[in-house]
Amino acid sequence: MSxxxxxxxxxxxxxxxxxxxxxxxxxxxxxxxxxxxxxxxxLVIQAAPAEAGRLAAVAGFVTAAARQAAVLLSxxxxxxxxxxxxxxxxxxxxxxxxxxxQLILTVIFTESVAYKRLLGQVxxxxxxxxxx
Amino acid sequence: MAIEGDLRDMSLPTLxxxxxxxxxxxxxxxxxxxxxxxxxxxxxxxxxxxxxxxSGDAVVAEEVVYELLTWxxxxxxxxxxxxxxxxxxxxxxxxxxxxGLRQLxxxxxxxxxxxxxxxxxxxxxxxxxxxxxMLQNLLAQHSEKEEDEMASKSEQLxxxxxxxxxxxxxxxxxxxxxxxxxxxxxxxxxxxxxxRVAAVTAGLISLSSRSAQQLGxxxxxxxxxxxxxxxxxxxxxxxxxxxxxxxxxxxxxxxAFMECGDAAAAVGKIL
Numbered sequence: 581m582s583x584x585x586x587x588x589x590x591x592x593x594x595x596x597x598x599x600x601x602x603x604x605x606x607x608x609x610x611x612x613x614x615x616x617x618x619x620x621x622x623l624v625i626q627a628a629p630a631e632a633g634r635l636a637a638v639a640g641f642v643t644a645a646a647r648q649a650a651v652l653l654s655x656x657x658x659x660x661x662x663x664x665x666x667x668x669x670x671x672x673x674x675x676x677x678x679x680x681x682q683l684i685l686t687v688i689f690t691e692s693v694a695y696k697r698l699l700g701q702v703x704x705x706x707x708x709x710x711x712x
Numbered sequence: 713m714a715i716e717g718d719l720r721d722m723s724l725p726t727l728x729x730x731x732x733x734x735x736x737x738x739x740x741x742x743x744x745x746x747x748x749x750x751x752x753x754x755x756x757x758x759x760x761x762x763x764x765x766x767s768g769d770a771v772v773a774e775e776v777v778y779e780l781l782t783w784x785x786x787x788x789x790x791x792x793x794x795x796x797x798x799x800x801x802x803x804x805x806x807x808x809x810x811x812g813l814r815q816l817x818x819x820x821x822x823x824x825x826x827x828x829x830x831x832x833x834x835x836x837x838x839x840x841x842x843x844x845x846m847l848q849n850l851l852a853q854h855s856e857k858e859e860d861e862m863a864s865k866s867e868q869l870x871x872x873x874x875x876x877x878x879x880x881x882x883x884x885x886x887x888x889x890x891x892x893x894x895x896x897x898x899x900x901x902x903x904x905x906x907x908r909v910a911a912v913t914a915g916l917i918s919l920s921s922r923s924a925q926q927l928g929x930x931x932x933x934x935x936x937x938x939x940x941x942x943x944x945x946x947x948x949x950x951x952x953x954x955x956x957x958x959x960x961x962x963x964x965x966x967x968a969f970m971e972c973g974d975a976a977a978a979v980g981k982i983l
Contacts, residue, residue, distance in 0.1 A: 638923040645919040646937045649912045649944060653904065653958070656940035663920050666930030671923075688927070 596626060598709040603628040606687070606702050611695075613669065613688040617706060620644070620675070620682050639673045639686035646673075664692075674699050678710050715790040719744070724751075724780055726843050727788055728805055732756050739794035744786035749776065752796035758805045759796035774801040778812040810854040813847070868982045869897035876957075876975050882968040884942070885958040888949065888979050889914045896953060904958070913956045917946050934973075936965070945969060947976035950983045 603615050607628040614635055616627040622640025624633050646658045661673040670689040675682055685703060689695060724742060728751065731738045735756040742749045752760040763776040803811075873886045877899040885900035893914035898906035920932045937944040938961075945957040945968060955976035959968045 634926060638926050642920060642923050645916050646939075649916045650937060650939040652908060652912045653942070653944065655937075655942040655944070658937055658939045660936075660938040662936040662938075663924065664933045664935075665924040665927070666933060669929055671927070671929075 595709060595712075599626040599706060600628065602702060602705045602709060606698075609698070611689050611691050611693045613690050615685070615687045618684050618686065620684060625683070635671075635686055635688065636684075639671075639684050642671075643673055643675065643684055672699065674703065676703050676707070678707050714792075717788055719783060719786045719788055722788065723840075723843055724783065724788075725809055725847065726840075727790065728753065728758065729846065731790065732758075732805060737793050737795050739791045741789040741791070742780060742783060742786060743788075744783040749780040749783070751777075751780070752794065754796055758801045758808070760798055760800045772800050774803060774808060777801075777808045778815055781809065781812040806850055806854070809847070810850060813851070865982055866897055869979060870899070872975065872978055872982070873897055873899035876971065880968075880971050882959050882963040883957050883971060884960055885909070886972075886975065887913070887956045888953055889917075889956060890953045891918065900958075909956060909958075913944065913946050913954065916944075917948075917954050920946075934969075936969075938965075943968070945972045947972055949976040949979040953979065953983055955979050 599617060603617060603626055606612055606615050614627070614629060614632045616632040616636045616639065617625045618636035618639055619625065620640060620643055622637040624636040627633070627636065642661055642663070643658065646661045650656060650658045657675075659675055661671075663671045665671065668691070670692060672687050672689065672695060674685045674687075676685065677683075683706075685699065685706065687695070687699065719742060724740075727740050727742075731740065731753045733756075737754045738752075740751040740753070742751075746766050748764045750760075750762045750764075751758060758774075758777075761772070761774060761776050761780070763771040763779065765771070801808075869888050873888070876886055877883055885898070885904055887898035887900065887906060887909050888896040889910040890896055891914060893911045895906045895910035898909065900906055900909060916937070917932065917935065920935045924930060924932045932948065934945065934947040936946075940961070942961055943959045943963070943965065945959065947955045947957075949955045955972060957968065957972040957975070959965075
């Protein structure tokens with residue numbers, strides 16, 4: 581698994597641990613299977629469970645295609661991608677900027693839930709931990 | 713009384729056509745290299761077909777006809793007033809002949825595993841002028857029917873999409889695309905090019921599907937992309953086609969999803 585800590589500043593190790601805590605808390609939600617924070621290139625920054633490297637790569641892959649589609653249709657910047665899969669799991673990729681860099685928070689939900697507020701809260705926490 | 717003869721003198725399509733024309737009950741028995749086929753006709757239609765390979769059990773399936781059509785030599789026997797034991801054939805004889813010939817043409821072989829390789833053209837050349845003319849006529853009718861069906865489906869899809877876009881305040885544009893990126897129908901505003909929408913969304917759906925497979929999640933049911941200036945909703949409508957809806961930002965996404973889901977189901981029914 582490739583871990584990209586280049587956007588983290590200061591005490592990288594401490595920040596990484598704090599990000600891990602935020603994601604682990606999210607992964608405790610009974611509707612969440614796995615969660616990963618990654619760059620748009622598909623490089624993992626932090627994940628819960630830790631072996632979610634494949635999810636980061638897939639998120640980067642899908643995001644690139646969605647961005648291309650949005651540009652070609654003049655829809656500008658992609659903010660979120662939601663995919664309902666055959667086995668009734670949902671993959672949500674939420675893009676957000678931190679310190680001038682786009683990151684992706686990707687969550688696999690095992691059921692259809694109202695995730696907007698949940699993801700909004702987690703992203704605020706992640707931003708605070710990275711920018712602190 | 714039975715009529716007997718050789719398949720080299722009278723092909724199976726001609727034999728069936730004779731019985732169909734009389735509209736009576738009859739059993740046609742054909743024999744080729746130790747295998748036997750039985751076709752039961754009644755009221756001008758093929759009701760039942762069986763294939764006996766050597767001394768093995770009988771295969772009862774309408775697809776057996778495709779193999780029987782490849783038999784160019786062997787004996788035949790027509791027995792009148794033999795009722796069909798059951799109704800196991802759903803399609804018309806014309807359809808089965810057309811489908812059989814189409815499959816032979818696609819495969820480029822008459823009998824898999826055997827040496828003979830004949831295209832449809834070669835097969836036509838082997839038939840008597842009357843048989844060839846009859847088959848050509850059936851082929852032309854089949855082709856026309858297929859074109860008419862496609863035109864009708866395309867019109868139905870266009871009508872469905874136009875109705876959706878005109879009646880919905882949430883859907884700006886809609887399209888139906890096949891998995892190869894071909895536009896099947898669209899109702900889009902002037903600034904959007906249908907072919908571009910088709911190519912872009914088909915690529916997106918394909919990548920989403922591959923991603924889901926990578927995650928061990930099977931295929932994809934639907935994809936939503938929320939962008940700064942609009943949303944793209946793609947929903948699988950059938951094995952080979954997807955519905956795509958475009959919405960402005962700030963719409964009620966739940967309502968838009970419901971409308972797109974209904975439209976995708978209707979598209980699936982048309983296709």
